[in-house]
Amino acid sequence: MRRDETDIADCRTGRVRWRSPRLGGVHQGCGRPSPAGRTTLTRRPIRRPIPALREACVTLFGHDLTDSAQLRPLEPWQAGEFAAYVDRVRPHLAPWLPWAHFIVDADSARNFLQRYADTQSQDGGRIFGIWVDGKLEGGALFRIFDVPTGVCEMGVWLSPDAQGKGLVTLAARHLADWALKVRGMHRVEWRVTPANDRSIAVAKRLGMQYEGTLREVFAFNGARQDLEIWALLATEQA
Numbered sequence: 001m002r003r004d005e006t007d008i009a010d011c012r013t014g015r016v017r018w019r020s021p022r023l024g025g026v027h028q029g030c031g032r033p034s035p036a037g038r039t040t041l042t043r044r045p046i047r048r049p050i051p052a053l054r055e056a057c058v059t060l061f062g063h064d065l066t067d068s069a070q071l072r073p074l075e076p077w078q079a080g081e082f083a084a085y086v087d088r089v090r091p092h093l094a095p096w097l098p099w100a101h102f103i104v105d106a107d108s109a110r111n112f113l114q115r116y117a118d119t120q121s122q123d124g125g126r127i128f129g130i131w132v133d134g135k136l137e138g139g140a141l142f143r144i145f146d147v148p149t150g151v152c153e154m155g156v157w158l159s160p161d162a163q164g165k166g167l168v169t170l171a172a173r174h175l176a177d178w179a180l181k182v183r184g185m186h187r188v189e190w191r192v193t194p195a196n197d198r199s200i201a202v203a204k205r206l207g208m209q210y211e212g213t214l215r216e217v218f219a220f221n222g223a224r225q226d227l228e229i230w231a232l233l234a235t236e237q238a
């Protein structure tokens with residue numbers, strides 16, 4: 001490469017394209033023009049994304065939780081990022097979330113995300129990520145979203161470092177608002193093991209009511225687990 005040439009990243013593919021500052025160019029992923037406004041010349045694809053440039057790219061369908069945190073759909077094409085995230089925080093998630101055990105690589109992450117893409121296409125369950133400063137740090141999902149009965153169930157997770165800032169409460173409140181106010185759902189459920197104090201605290205912050213405990217309802221981590229049911233009704237929502 002000549003000295004006056006620079007690599008730029010295509011945010012859709014992570015491929016690096018060649019550009020000469022002397023001629024200028026257009027970032028073909030983001031459409032950001034360079035000073036001279038000429039079209040980019042493709043040189044050779046490199047499958048390694050450049051994080052700083054990816055963050056500068058336009059994202060679709062995001063909801064800002066704070067100045068630095070965003071809630072966005074988490075889709076099958078992000079399987080590699082999701083698998084790396086789960087790997088990074090597995091010990092933190094594994095006591096509470098079954099999928100933290102079976103998402104072990106990009107293929108298993110893609111299968112998991114594809115199932116949500118499929119249910120979403122039928123107006124069922126959906127999954128979202130929480131990005132902080134462009135880094136995946138958590139998420140939220142509608143494990144169940146059953147429009148005919150008006151009942152949905154949410155789940156949430158965060159990296160240890162992203163805890164304590166209200167991110168999941170903000171995300172879950174936004175999703176519950178959407179379900180109850182926009183989609184006309186009647187009931188948002190929260191199922192949690194009694195030992196999970198932080199998750200129960202989120203349910204309380206959302207204004208959910210404790211309804212009871214399903215005793216030893218599922219086998220997980222070598223024991224049969226109880227599950228508390230918390231819920232928010234459309235008629236109770238602020």
Ligand SMILES: CC(C)(COP(=O)(O)OP(=O)(O)OC[C@H]1O[C@@H](n2cnc3c(N)ncnc32)[C@H](O)[C@@H]1OP(=O)(O)O)[C@@H](O)C(=O)NCCC(=O)NCCS
Binds near residue numbers: 164165169205
């Ligand atoms: C459950 C889990 C997502 C909760 O995370 P969390 O950080 O406690 O929850 P929030 O993001 O809502 O943050 C709440 C904290 O931020 C504080 N906070 C700051 N600003 C806030 C705001 N605007 N709104 C609400 N809380 C705010 C709260 O006081 C609270 O602090 P505390 O922990 O000192 O009481 C997290 O512990 C986790 O990922 N656990 C592992 C996976 C898991 O258990 N998932 C749930 C399975 S049912």
